[in-house]
Amino acid sequence: MKRLLITIDGPAGAGKTTVSKMLAERLAYTYVDTGALYRGIAVAVRDAGISPDDDAGLETLCRAPDIRFVRAENSLRLLLNETDITGRIRTPEITMLASAISAKPVVRECLLHLQRDMGRQKGLVFEGRDMGTVVFPDADIKFFLDAPLEIRATRRYREFQGENRQTLADVERDMRVRDRNDSTRRIAPLKPAKEAVMIDSATLSPREVVMQMLKYIKESLDLF
Numbered sequence: 001m002k003r004l005l006i007t008i009d010g011p012a013g014a015g016k017t018t019v020s021k022m023l024a025e026r027l028a029y030t031y032v033d034t035g036a037l038y039r040g041i042a043v044a045v046r047d048a049g050i051s052p053d054d055d056a057g058l059e060t061l062c063r064a065p066d067i068r069f070v071r072a073e074n075s076l077r078l079l080l081n082e083t084d085i086t087g088r089i090r091t092p093e094i095t096m097l098a099s100a101i102s103a104k105p106v107v108r109e110c111l112l113h114l115q116r117d118m119g120r121q122k123g124l125v126f127e128g129r130d131m132g133t134v135v136f137p138d139a140d141i142k143f144f145l146d147a148p149l150e151i152r153a154t155r156r157y158r159e160f161q162g163e164n165r166q167t168l169a170d171v172e173r174d175m176r177v178r179d180r181n182d183s184t185r186r187i188a189p190l191k192p193a194k195e196a197v198m199i200d201s202a203t204l205s206p207r208e209v210v211m212q213m214l215k216y217i218k219e220s221l222d223l224f
Contacts, residue, residue, distance in 0.1 A: 003123035007131035010145035013152025020127040034128035039089035042098035052100040062110035103185040132193035144192035
């Protein structure tokens with residue numbers, strides 16, 4: 001069977017991570033969380049004390065860090081200069097910082113090459129925000145997963161309940177700001193690719209979303 005490059009884009013809380021992992025597992029593909037790469041750079045920026053508006057500082061930093069995924073047992077771990085930072089990349093501070101620096105051309109250029117190098121091997125599911133529009137415009141299959149803000153915020157709040165002190169209102173506020181930043185930025189704004197398959201996950205379980213995706217993939221294989 002032809003091995004494909006599949007992209008799944010969408011806003012925070014739409015269910016991309018869960019669905020992407022499940023789809024990759026069903027296809028025996030490798031799952032790649034590209035948002036984690038930006039969060040990894042955000043950790044490096046935070047540790048170095050660099051302002052997200054310091055373009056020169058960001059350019060210097062992006063030349064230095066060795067950021068990569070490694071497989072450990074049944075999960076992928078993110079290493080920054082050989083240090084496992086997986087547990088640090090989901091805090092509210094790093095989330096907002098990653099959103100800010102992801103609009104910077106120097107950061108995007110740095111990670112663009114890394115992602116495209118990874119994508120050459122096919123048999124991959126890339127999760128992100130501009131995978132189907134910018135990073136892999138020639139991807140074999142593109143999905144865009146979405147849901148109303150209130151539902152996405154509730155999902156994210158429940159996901160991290162007990163791990164941070166944010167209220168549901170805090171999560172929804174931060175998500176609204178992030179949505180606005182991601183969708184209105186000049187470089188690689190969050191939007192569906194023209195040929196993307198749109199899926200509203202508001203009333204669907206992750207399994208139901210994956211079943212829709214698998215059905216589309218199966219039907220599309222006749223086109224390759």
